Amino acid sequence: MTKKTVKPRKKGLKGRDFLSVDDFSPAEIRSVLVLARDMKAHPRKYRAALEGAMMALIFEKPSLRTRTTFTVGIKQLGGDALLLTPADINLGKRESVYDVAKNLERMVDGIMIRTFGHDICTSLAAHAAIPVINGLTDLEHPCQAMADFMTIIECRKNLAKAKIAYVGDGNNVAHSLLLMAGKLGATLFVGTPEKYKPDQNVMDRAVALARENGGTIVWTSSPVEAVHNADVVYTDTWASMGQEAEAEQRREEFNSYQVNRGLFSHAHGDALFMHCLPAHRGWEVTDEIMDSKNSVVFQEAENRLHAQKAIMVGLLKG
Numbered sequence: 001m002t003k004k005t006v007k008p009r010k011k012g013l014k015g016r017d018f019l020s021v022d023d024f025s026p027a028e029i030r031s032v033l034v035l036a037r038d039m040k041a042h043p044r045k046y047r048a049a050l051e052g053a054m055m056a057l058i059f060e061k062p063s064l065r066t067r068t069t070f071t072v073g074i075k076q077l078g079g080d081a082l083l084l085t086p087a088d089i090n091l092g093k094r095e096s097v098y099d100v101a102k103n104l105e106r107m108v109d110g111i112m113i114r115t116f117g118h119d120i121c122t123s124l125a126a127h128a129a130i131p132v133i134n135g136l137t138d139l140e141h142p143c144q145a146m147a148d149f150m151t152i153i154e155c156r157k158n159l160a161k162a163k164i165a166y167v168g169d170g171n172n173v174a175h176s177l178l179l180m181a182g183k184l185g186a187t188l189f190v191g192t193p194e195k196y197k198p199d200q201n202v203m204d205r206a207v208a209l210a211r212e213n214g215g216t217i218v219w220t221s222s223p224v225e226a227v228h229n230a231d232v233v234y235t236d237t238w239a240s241m242g243q244e245a246e247a248e249q250r251r252e253e254f255n256s257y258q259v260n261r262g263l264f265s266h267a268h269g270d271a272l273f274m275h276c277l278p279a280h281r282g283w284e285v286t287d288e289i290m291d292s293k294n295s296v297v298f299q300e301a302e303n304r305l306h307a308q309k310a311i312m313v314g315l316l317k318g
């Protein structure tokens, strides 16, 4: 039998988890963003911020950015990282999530997990006495949204006045962007086919947060309506990891949501193009847009490093 050890809700970020954007208050998100910008500007100042700390990085799906930025990030802070793949731990099969949590909490200082079901992530966090960070589940990608809003603020300054458009699949990335927009009082239009709308609970929560924080959240099935007069145009893959078998069918269903010159022309001329990457050039975005002067996709990828360093310092050190 496993014992349920739900962590007490603590004040400040120290000892907390970051499983969903909704785990942090607007003020906490803003403080992480401020710290991330300072870390980007003055990296040497933070060389010993997490001296001796060890992060376990559990990956049940592939990764370039998340693996690299967490590994490099903790090392730049004076700590180290240990990679755990399915070949090593085979989470839930070789050993239960509970037992993995109870082992790791005695060996490392924090865990980042990329997995399929969000419940695996919440269960690991509920049982481990150390901070757990969601490095992507089927439901959310909160570290991505933190880096994305850092990038938008860097490039656009006045977030309150920017219209952000997300077009494509109402997936994990869309969910975290919705919650982040709600928390920060931003304007986000999400354009997806009816069949691929974001999760209704996430939509409802994002709309409620937007109401509290002075933002606007709109869903539409029209990609043109979403992108019209936008300051930021964001897209992601049409078939996420785990949905590869549906890729060809989805390609037909999402055809009119491709971010190409035609769709992008409905946005402001200086609109940013954003993508969490990896991009499927010729599918959800054309080369022309990916490689245009509007594209900030690699700045966005770099900001994963700074945003996650700030998150790790917040959770591990306070």
Ligand code: CP
Pocket (backbone or CB within 6 Å): 062, 063, 064, 065, 066, 067, 136, 144, 276, 277, 278
């Ligand atoms: N955007 C992102 O999470 O990239 P990876 O899948 O390469 O980690």
Ligand code: NVA
Pocket (backbone or CB within 6 Å): 136, 171, 172, 173, 236, 237, 239, 240, 241, 276, 277, 278
């Ligand atoms: N929605 C994508 C994001 C990849 C970073 C996926 O889950 O595969």
